[in-house]
Amino acid sequence: MIPPWDAGFLNLEHQLDQMFEELIYRRWAAAGRGAWRPLADVRQTGEAYLVEVALPGVAPEEIQVLATPRDLTVAGERKAASCAGVLWEHCECPQGPFRRTVRFALPIDPEAAQAEYRHGVCRVRLPLAAGAEGLASAGAVGVHRSQWVLRVSAK
Numbered sequence: 001m002i003p004p005w006d007a008g009f010l011n012l013e014h015q016l017d018q019m020f021e022e023l024i025y026r027r028w029a030a031a032g033r034g035a036w037r038p039l040a041d042v043r044q045t046g047e048a049y050l051v052e053v054a055l056p057g058v059a060p061e062e063i064q065v066l067a068t069p070r071d072l073t074v075a076g077e078r079k080a081a082s083c084a085g086v087l088w089e090h091c092e093c094p095q096g097p098f099r100r101t102v103r104f105a106l107p108i109d110p111e112a113a114q115a116e117y118r119h120g121v122c123r124v125r126l127p128l129a130a131g132a133e134g135l136a137s138a139g140a141v142g143v144h145r146s147q148w149v150l151r152v153s154a155k
Contacts, residue, residue: 049128
């Protein structure tokens with residue numbers, strides 16, 4: 001769990017993420033340039049990280065989930081709706097390629113990670129690496145740069 005004194009830093013990090021998302025990601029995505037960044041919730045249970053990425057309207061086969069011992073990347077593409085004979089009045093749901101990377105304070109076991117997609121949400125469970133429980137500092141564990149691709153099961 002996160003010590004209470006870290007909560008302020010996480011709130012600041014969240015506010016900065018929102019600011020950059022508004023200034024950079026959403027404006028560029030609206031203009032059709034680059035990947036958009038889906039919303040995500042990240043929780044730690046003491047045994048694993050639980051990550052939920054909001055991807056309504058994205059087909060499960062369009063989602064790629066990649067994990068390393070320190071981070072998770074969910075990427076893919078939301079296909080554009082048919083525009084034949086349509087004049088858009090307002091569009092807030094980004095289309096095209098997306099990418100969201102989450103970095104973890106504690107090392108995970110990417111080989112034991114599980115991903116599923118249900119009701120427009122990609123849920124990924126990433127167990128903590130052996131010996132990671134209760135670590136005060138993420139710098140105590142060595143990390144290698146291997147990458148695992150997870151299969152996303154649709155439910």
